[in-house]
Amino acid sequence: MVRATVTTAADLLLVRNVSRRARLTFEALRGHYNRRGQSRADMVALSTMLSRGLCLYRDKRIVGPVPGVFVGDVFNYRAELIVVGLHNHTQAGIGYVPASLVSEGHPVATSIVSSGGYLDDSDSGDVLVYTGSGGRPRNGGEHHADQAFERGNLALAYSCKYGVEVRVIRCHDCDASPSAKLYVYDGLYKVESTSYGPGKSGREVCKFNLVRIPGQEELGSKIWHASRKLTSTLDTNTRPPGYITLDLSKGKEAVRIPVCNTVDQNTSPTEFEYIARPEVPPSMVPPRLARRHRCCIYSKTACGGGSSSCSCSCVKRNGGGGPAYNADGTLVRGVPVVYECGVLCGCPSSCPNRVTQRGMTHRLEVFRSNETEWGVRTLDLIQPGAFICEFTGVAVDAAHSRNATGSSTYWGGILDPRKFPARWREWGDASAAALPDEVPSRFPQCLAPEYLLDVSLRRNFATYICHSGTPNAFVEFVIRGDENESCPHLMVFAMETIPPMRELSIDYGLDQ
Numbered sequence: 001m002v003r004a005t006v007t008t009a010a011d012l013l014l015v016r017n018v019s020r021r022a023r024l025t026f027e028a029l030r031g032h033y034n035r036r037g038q039s040r041a042d043m044v045a046l047s048t049m050l051s052r053g054l055c056l057y058r059d060k061r062i063v064g065p066v067p068g069v070f071v072g073d074v075f076n077y078r079a080e081l082i083v084v085g086l087h088n089h090t091q092a093g094i095g096y097v098p099a100s101l102v103s104e105g106h107p108v109a110t111s112i113v114s115s116g117g118y119l120d121d122s123d124s125g126d127v128l129v130y131t132g133s134g135g136r137p138r139n140g141g142e143h144h145a146d147q148a149f150e151r152g153n154l155a156l157a158y159s160c161k162y163g164v165e166v167r168v169i170r171c172h173d174c175d176a177s178p179s180a181k182l183y184v185y186d187g188l189y190k191v192e193s194t195s196y197g198p199g200k201s202g203r204e205v206c207k208f209n210l211v212r213i214p215g216q217e218e219l220g221s222k223i224w225h226a227s228r229k230l231t232s233t234l235d236t237n238t239r240p241p242g243y244i245t246l247d248l249s250k251g252k253e254a255v256r257i258p259v260c261n262t263v264d265q266n267t268s269p270t271e272f273e274y275i276a277r278p279e280v281p282p283s284m285v286p287p288r289l290a291r292r293h294r295c296c297i298y299s300k301t302a303c304g305g306g307s308s309s310c311s312c313s314c315v316k317r318n319g320g321g322g323p324a325y326n327a328d329g330t331l332v333r334g335v336p337v338v339y340e341c342g343v344l345c346g347c348p349s350s351c352p353n354r355v356t357q358r359g360m361t362h363r364l365e366v367f368r369s370n371e372t373e374w375g376v377r378t379l380d381l382i383q384p385g386a387f388i389c390e391f392t393g394v395a396v397d398a399a400h401s402r403n404a405t406g407s408s409t410y411w412g413g414i415l416d417p418r419k420f421p422a423r424w425r426e427w428g429d430a431s432a433a434a435l436p437d438e439v440p441s442r443f444p445q446c447l448a449p450e451y452l453l454d455v456s457l458r459r460n461f462a463t464y465i466c467h468s469g470t471p472n473a474f475v476e477f478v479i480r481g482d483e484n485e486s487c488p489h490l491m492v493f494a495m496e497t498i499p500p501m502r503e504l505s506i507d508y509g510l511d512q
Contacts, residue, residue, distance in 0.1 A: 032045075096151075227380075259365065269366050318338060364379065449488060
């Protein structure tokens with residue numbers, strides 16, 4: 001049983017990357033098993049990671065904060081909690097260190113998952129009355145037996161006695177999650193008191209009064225509920241205090257882009273011309289081919305649709321091994337370039353190989369920040385691998401631009417696609433697990449972009465996405481049909497599960 005302390009910014013970046021890498025491996029494995037029709041792909045992925053020693057801190061039994069996990073982080077599956085070392089049970093609500101590993105000879109609780117499943121549970125955010133485990137069937141149902149101070153209940157009681165803080169993860173119902181549940185890490189709590197007596201069910205129950213330790217980041221669950229209230233308000237066309245406009249795009253995007261500034265009077269995002277699609281000069285657009293791609297003869301069926309033997313020529317250009325996108329529209333694997341079906345293809349707009357062409361589906365907003373000046377944050381829960389948005393501006397031939405050899409920058413008027421690091425390599429990569437049946441990736445060959453994107457006067461909101469060395473999103477090049485391969489679209493995809501009100505970030509290559 002140990003406490004982990006991270007003191008420097010460099011160490012914080014390091015442990016965040018370690019945690020992020022573990023979650024990426026889990027998501028890659030879960031997707032791998034899910035595409036093969038495996039039931040409970042999340043649990044199979046967890047089992048694979050456990051057997052290969054890829055889950056974090058399994059031998060450390062960490063008390064207190066877990067390195068690399070931030071207050072407000074969200075998880076779609078309980079299995080993920082085990083992967084990053086936040087909780088150590090797939091079903092039990094109380095995680096604890098057994099007595100044999102504690103010097104005092106008593107078990108000590110380190111984490112709880114609170115789902116409000118017992119009648120005596122009470123939750124006001126900073127104060128949580130948590131009912132112990134036991135007394136009812138594992139899969140729910142009426143409370144039919146008395147609880148006892150044993151196992152996790154006993155460990156929580158000793159956490160109270162010894163003053164050991166407990167990590168609290170709250171479980172929420174969530175339609176946007178593939179598991180229909182969302183687990184939100186809400187920080188550290190102290191067990192202030194315990195009691196035992198008749199509960200509302202008439203059975204004896206163990207109750208624990210937990211109080212949140214002050215000085216932590218805002219409750220993730222509180223932000224979750226506040227974001228849902230905010231989106232409901234915005235949906236009624238009501239402009240909340242601090243909002244400059246309800247739609248920066250003026251109807252040009254599939255969803256509205258509000259702008260919020262509660263810091264100062266700056267309104268600069270509203271002062272440029274908004275364009276929802278990049279503008280490419282005629283000289284950079286190749287002549288249309290007279291023939292259509294072969295995928296159009298299969299227009300009555302989906303191009304891809306989860307089959308690794310798909311005959312669609314556009315899908316085949318992605319390097320083999322099946323379609324570029326999963327059935328839910330998330331990206332299967334990061335590649336140098338994604339080839340989507342284009343305007344000359346006979347497949348319909350609903351084709352699963354046209355994900356980015358259907359536009360934005362997540363509600364985002366531009367906001368004023370003391371840290372990054374202007375930024376972009378999500379108002380919705382975004383799933384890992386999901387398409388978020390596209391960078392727009394005016395394409396300029398790099399060979400004839402004075403900025404062709406300019407410094408790497410993501411602001412100042414010019415965006416250079418060649419400067420983006422290959423963060424796409426991290427998405428969908430399950431190589432750490434060394435799966436015996438995994439087909440080696442065959443990445444398609446593609447040209448380096450031969451253009452710069454002038455975003456000085458005409459652009460969209462994407463230029464306000466901030467830079468990070470541990471980004472939660474990444475840029476993927478996308479070519480549609482017979483488009484010029486040296487002028488790919490710059491598409492942004494989620495690298496991880498991004499909770500509501502969290503700022504989006506990508507790696508612009510500024511640290512190279």
